[in-house]
Amino acid sequence: MTKKSEIKKEILDEAYRRGYDYMPKKSWPCAPAVFAAVMDTLGYEDDPVINDVWKATIGFTGGTGNMAIGTCGAMDACMPLKGCISTCHHYKFFIVLPSLKKK
Numbered sequence: 001m002t003k004k005s006e007i008k009k010e011i012l013d014e015a016y017r018r019g020y021d022y023m024p025k026k027s028w029p030c031a032p033a034v035f036a037a038v039m040d041t042l043g044y045e046d047d048p049v050i051n052d053v054w055k056a057t058i059g060f061t062g063g064t065g066n067m068a069i070g071t072c073g074a075m076d077a078c079m080p081l082k083g084c085i086s087t088c089h090h091y092k093f094f095i096v097l098p099s100l101k102k103k
Contacts, residue, residue, distance in 0.1 A: 019036075030062075035053070035081050039054070039081070
């Protein structure tokens with residue numbers, strides 16, 4: 001495994017752990033929990049724009065509009081997530097983040 005792929009795996013593992021913690025411990029629905037877990041792992045927990053986008057992900061809970069049909073809310077949350085990552089210094093995904101060292 002290369003160093004770059006090890007770093008990606010570490011980031012993905014941290015995002016997974018946070019998402020797993022956010023749902024039951026904070027009682028967050030799936031879509032906001034997935035969005036927050038990834039963005040927090042990437043170091044954007046205090047960014048006001050990211051926090052506003054996070055609030056908007058509540059509409060994806062339970063599938064689009066909480067209708068329990070269509071795409072899963074956690075998957076729906078990946079769309080604004082992808083947009084934020086690609087516009088918010090996406091290079092952070094490829095380096096070791098200080099938040100990962102605080103485990």
